[in-house]
């Protein structure tokens with residue numbers, strides 16, 4: 001398959017773009033693979049790529065019940081950052097950031113990674129103290145962080161933000177990570193799929209896993225809507241569907257809950273919002289896409305759900321928070337909203353692990369933050385699958401941490417998944 005390059009753009013332009021080849025093949029499933037990955041979202045696809053690239057394992061199939069990228073990877077608000085407090089998270093997400101910084105070159109696919117900065121707003125002195133602590137923790141790990149003190153300094157960074165003392169929730173500063181930003185989410189799925197396909201990985205779309213093949217306790221394959229497929233190793237990366245898929249293997253209880261999270265996009269505007277901004281007095285994050293739409297989201301809907309759509313109260317809440325921050329956007333029209341199923345873990349941190357059954361590997365618990373984790377998650381999960389051991393960067397993300405009480409409670413909120 002041809003490299004994407006300026007030359008190939010020119011060549012195809014001259015033939016009226018009729019000669020582009022599909023980005024990945026559409027093979028029939030083989031009877032057996034070394035590794036079967038369930039879930040053609042960001043994490044399944046990146047795992048396939050790093051299995052091929054880092055470990056030379058290419059007899060791999062990614063099984064997706066819909067089309068590649070139809071889940072959360074194509075539904076998120078695209079924010080990428082590594083501004084965490086706890087070292088287990090900070091190091092993992094910073095590794096992801098470093099992979100993002102070279103991803104378009106690595107995949108030969110423009111994922112439109114844009115390091116426009118992420119600014120968390122502070123509205124109280126104690127919140128600003130908290131940000132100073134988090135910023136210091138980041139800088140200890142060699143990660144960029146800047147404490148912004150004073151409303152005027154924030155106003156210079158983000159024109160349009162209400163930094164007046166009479167705002168509903170007056171702003172007094174913020175924590176900025178300049179290297180953070182956004183990427184084009186669909187392109188991330190397509191780029192990983194194309195790159196893995198070029199190494200020989202089979203992308204099997206419209207192939208729902210409906211059961212597991214077992215020999216005793218051991219998982220030795222899957223039954224699907226396209227027949228049985230045997231596998232040396234079976235990896236599960238289905239995000240919000242984890243509970244349902246694991247139930248097919250007889251695992252009834254997991255330390256995660258599925259919730260719906262909505263996102264919103266406005267009509268296109270001229271460039272007005274140059275950084276990603278998060279509201280500190282409620283829960284709202286906003287950026288402007290390269291097409292001009294204001295992309296924003298807030299809290300999960302607050303009840304367990306497997307539906308990929310949400311309800312109106314959250315629409316109202318999120319819109320009112322956005323207008324409290326940016327009064328000037330009150331007349332901007334909302335274009336679309338949608339929802340995705342979130343895999344919320346009990347401590348807000350992910351699970352990347354061998355097991356819980358022999359022959360099985362599990363990747364889930366991404367809460368609000370799995371998009372930015374996509375490269376590091378695939379990188380570490382591929383290591384775990386290939387070597388049957390935790391990668392040092394994801395060593396803490398085991399399933400048994402919930403049994404052993406070694407939680408990675410980033411926000412200190414306790415076992416309340418809807419708060420993480």
Ligand SMILES: Cc1cc2nc3c(=O)[nH]c(=O)nc-3n(C[C@H](O)[C@H](O)[C@H](O)COP(=O)(O)OP(=O)(O)OC[C@H]3O[C@@H](n4cnc5c(N)ncnc54)[C@H](O)[C@@H]3O)c2cc1C
Nearest residue numbers: 039041042043065071072073076077079209340370371372
């Ligand atoms: C509205 C919204 C906004 C978000 N914003 C951000 C953000 O700004 N930044 C950030 O870092 N994260 C964000 N996230 C979280 C992030 O998108 C997810 O954590 C991440 O995408 C989950 O991993 P994934 O890409 O592999 O999941 P998915 O893309 O959901 O992949 C799982 C796949 O498994 C497939 N599947 C399920 N069951 C089966 C089966 N039985 N057989 C075969 N296939 C199956 C599904 O069809 C799906 O395609 C957001 C999420 C949502 C919903």
